[in-house]
Amino acid sequence: MPLPRAHDKNTRELCRYRQLDVQRKGVKNMHVPVDRLTELAEDLAARAAHLIWTDRLPAAARRRVEGLRGTATTISPAGLGAERLIRELLAEYRPSDAVLGHTAVTPGQVTWVVDALNGNANYLSGLPSYSVSVAAMLDDVVLAAAVVEPHSRRTWSAGLGQGARLHDRMISDSWLELGVSSTERLDVAVVSTGFSTTAATRVIGALLPHIGDIRCSGSPALDLVHVAAGWTDAHVDRGVSLRERAAGLLIAEEAGATVCQPGLDGVVLASASRIFDALLQVLDRGAAAEAEAGTSLTLTAVRPRRTA
Structure with missing residues (x-):
């Protein structure tokens, strides 16, 4: 499906999804305890982050002895342990819920989407940009989410229709309300992306002449909550993947x-609203150029949706 044109007057409304749209689908009428799910997501992510952080020194020792470097496919014992901890806690506190990839999911059942070590390659390489991402979904709607950065203990979280917040002990003991940047010009905007695929490099090629600067943390969940905080x-x-993006997208x-929201190809776009049209227009032109050249730009399959 072609990328929606930025000059189409309906594009912004198609992509901007508010909680009222979900409520009309019946989520509100099902009396889902979004606030309690959000608190549980925060607790699960924080406990898993603590486990990962305490394993960092043994992991560093293993790297020195074995000469290991992290890759996207390397399995980390800390990540496996953190995921196991989250599943055990969910079995205790929410035994009727499903966990994506581990238990069968039925319609109307709350399903937890967990990425216990988002940025696994960074962790294995000794870099601090990794996170724990936890989200609760009902059918295809994300209801609650939390992302925790182990080394800083920052926690970003959100509940559907309840806004997004940040807990950063270096700034305040209280939760801080999050809001995206007020940037109005794409040519000074800081945009994050990934470098892991050939398709991603095409996005970078399309963006670079038109933006102020580019970033890549290696953790999609962190990249998305940085947009939520207005840092990018x-x-x-x-x-x-759904595990990587579900929590961060709701928070943003x-x-x-x-x-x-992406289709099956996993395309993700989250932007401060005032530069959204200009950003989409650049990507649209890039997609058209790629089509003329007989190749496919990363974002030609974007479909504006509000499901995960």
Whole structure:
């Protein structure tokens, strides 16, 4: 499906999804305890982050002895342990819920989407940009989410229709309300993306002449919550799995970002609203150029949706 044209007057409304749209689908009428799910997501992510952080020194010792370097496919014992901990806690506190990839999911059942070590290659390489991502979904709607950065203990979280917030002990003991940047010009915007695929590099090629600067943390969940905090202005990527994106996308959107959800190819776009049209227009032109050249740009399959 072609990328929606930025000059189409309906594009912004298609991509900007508010909680009222979900409520009309019946989520509100099902009396889902979004606030309690959000608190549980925060607790699960924080406990898993603590486990991962305490394993960092043994992991560093193993790297020195064995000469290991992290890759996207390397399995980390800390990540496996953190995921096991989250599943055990969910079995205790929410035994009737499903966990994506581990238990069968039925319609109307709350399903937990867990990425216990988002940025696994960074962790194995000794870099601090990794996170724990936890989200609760009902059918295809993300209801609650939390992302925790183990080394800083920062926690970003959101509940559907309840806004997004940040807990950063270096700044305050209280929770801080999140809001995206007020940037109005794409040429000064800081945009994050990924470098892991050939398709992602095409996105970078399309963006670089038109933006202020580019970033890549190696953790899609962190990239998305950085948009929520206003630290970057947009995030564009492809090949991002549901586990990697579910929590970060809800947090970004509840902070005011305009989001285009991916189809099966995993394209993700989250942007401060004032540069969204310009950003989409650049990507649209890039897609047209790639089509003329007989290749496929990363974002030609974007479909504006508000499901995960």
